[in-house]
Amino acid sequence: MTHHTHEDTAPPEAAATDHRRLLEIRGVSKEYVSVKGASVRALDDVNLDIGDGEIIAIIGPSGCGKSTLLRMVAGLDTDYEGTIEWTRAPRPGRDIGFVFQEPALLPWRTVARNVSLGIEVQKDRSDLPTDRVDQLLELVGLRDFAKSYPKELSGGMRQRVAIVRALAYDPRILLMDEPFGALDAITRDKLHDDILRIWAATRKTIVFVTHSVEEAAYLADRVVVMSPRPGRLRSVHQVPLDRNRDAATRQLPVFAEFAGMLRGELA
Amino acid sequence: MSTAEITTGAATPPPAPGGNRPGGGPFGKGTPLRRITVAAAYLAVVLLAWQLYVTLADVPSYLLPDPLSVGDALWRLASSGELWPHLGYTVRNIAVGLGAGIVIGSLLGWVIASFRTVRLILAPYVVILQAAPKIALAPLLVLWFGLGLGSQLALIVMLAFFPMMIAMMLGLGEVTDDQRALGRVLNLGPARFFRLVQLPTALPALFAGARIAVIDAMTGAFLAEYISAQQGLGFLMVQGRSTYDTPQLIAAVVLTVVVGLTGFALVSLVERRALPWRR
Structure with missing residues (x-):
């Protein structure tokens, strides 16, 4: 929350340099033994700094280890070489918000109770406002569905619930593993704007994995491009756009140019 | 939305308020x-056919009594008070055996699903x-x-x-x-994690298992009484049978079916209450 006031006019470069460092990925490699018994190098010497309040997109072809990297940051995969060092160590169950490709909601809980799950299981969250869940549902336009069950919702709505569920307990970082991959294009665009709105309201650090260069360019401050087998960081690009983004942003020549450049790197 | 689905095709004018559930009961849709x-009409037709067959084909009562004499036997058992201890005995045994079977089966299913070693050691023998x-x-x-009682309860639990064990394994x-x-x-x-995620996930399967377990427990109860007991509906x-009182035999069979259906209905009722999100 360092630059509340000048956020709207911040030049593109400021995004990365201004941020205090949240975590540091140093020399992370991973090897695993495949079913056939061969040793496979999934990640090779990955180095990356993630700043507080930054939005980072990780793109790369299938099997480049980008999901693995995300799960490592989440603490879901602890079997790797190298270090992931946090400026302040994440408190278990409290500082990581994770969104999966599928919503992974609990079907027996209503929308509101799905969102409140992460708050319920923590000891004392009196620091959060009592109408926290309502506020979050309002933020993604689902307040009228608070008492519905997940099966009564569309795919896009469910994924919105999954996103605010991950935000409900106010984690320090939001990690999303191809969160929009299973959605149609129109729903996708809507959820992109949801993410931008959520970021504007919370200034959360967001790291997400995607296949889509447009998605990466539209949402991120920086785009990390990975190469396949073994997964390496090919390059890290600053997105040449300010944080004020909307549908018109996609029409800008600079947007098209940047997306085209990313596409070229993936080919 | 579920009410709309099931009131379609209902001819009777006043649709039941709210309480209507889809797929309720074995007799299909409608109010x-x-x-x-x-x-009731279905039952009446069956009884009538039975009565007609017995009368027209002149079947002797010890082979197949007509519905009226079965009803008569039922009434005799009930009004003399002879029925109630027998009925109570069987129902209690089913309840106790089923309760134990549900607990043991669920626990066993959980253990087998959760621990690989236990699964490797135990699973084959359980299936055998x-x-x-x-x-x-x-x-x-x-x-x-x-x-x-010991052998009877053992059989019921067995x-x-x-079904509860299999249901728990599948559910988890x-x-x-x-x-x-x-x-x-x-x-x-x-x-x-068990309380918040695993158990609720397994619950629908557990209820499906319980429906089967009710019927199995009933079969066990009758089998046990048939073999050894001095009491109960099986007795x-x-x-x-041994006194050639076929109406009583059939009456006991009818009571068995009623007990079984009641157990089945009770499980379905609890299921509907417990799983509102599946409706």
Whole structure:
């Protein structure tokens, strides 16, 4: 929350340099033994700094280890070489918000109770406002569905619930593993704007994995491009756009140019 | 939306308010009044056919009594008070055996699903035990547990635990990798993860298992009473058969069916209450 006031006019470069460092990925490699018994190098010497309040997109072809990297940051995969060092160590169950490709909601809980799950299981969250869940549902336009069950919702709505569920307990970082991959294009665009709105309201650090260069360019401050087998960081690009983004942003020549450049790197 | 679905095609004008559930009961769709009417009419037709057959074909009563004499036998048993201890005995045994079977089966299913070593050691024998015909084992149980309640409950539990065990194993298998990862992100310990994720996930399967277990427990109860008991509905059957009182035999069979259906209906009722999100 360092630059509340000048956020709207911040030049593109400021995004990365201004941020205090949240975590540091140093020399992370991973090897695993495949079913056939061969040793496979999934990640090779990955180095990356993630700043507080930054939005980072990780793109790369299938099997480049980008999901693995995300799960490592989440603490879901602890079997790797190298270090992931946090400026302040994440408190278990409290500082990581994770969104999966599928919503992974609990079907027996209503929308509101799905969102409140992460708050319920923590000891004392009196620091959060009592109408926290309502506020979050309002933020993604689902307040009228608070008492519905997940099966009564569309795919896009469910994924919105999954996103605010991950935000409900106010984690320090939001990690999303191809969160929009299973959605149609129109729903996708809507959820992109949801993410931008959520970021504007919370200034959360967001790291997400995607296949889509447009998605990466539209949402991120920086785009990390990975190469396949073994997964390496090919390059890290600053997105040449300010944080004020909307549908018109996609029409800008600079947007098209940047997306085209990313596409070229993936080919 | 569920009410709209099931009131379509209902001819009876006043649609029941709210209480209507889709797929309710074995007698198909419609308002409760219509369903009851259809069920009653169906029963009447069956009884009438039975009565007609017995009368027209002149079947002797010891082979197949007509519905009226079965009703008569039922009334005789009920009004003399002879029925109630027998009925109570059987129902209690089913309840106790089923309860134990549900607990043991669920626990066993959980253990087998959760621990690989236990699965490798235990699973084959459990299935072998289940594949063995229980009727053949029943006399052996009498040898082991004596002629009394022990062998009867053992048989009921042996029949009732299996569907619950399988249901728990299948139900726990429904938990997705994402849900497991979510549990880790939220730092849920094993106990909390079980209560918040695993058990609710397995619940629909457990109810499906319980419906089967009810019927199996009932079969076990009658089998046990048939073989060894001095009491219960199964004993009434034996008594009816050995005294050539076929109306009593059939009456006991009818009561059996009623007990079984009631148990089945009770499980369905609890299920509907417990799983509102599945409607």
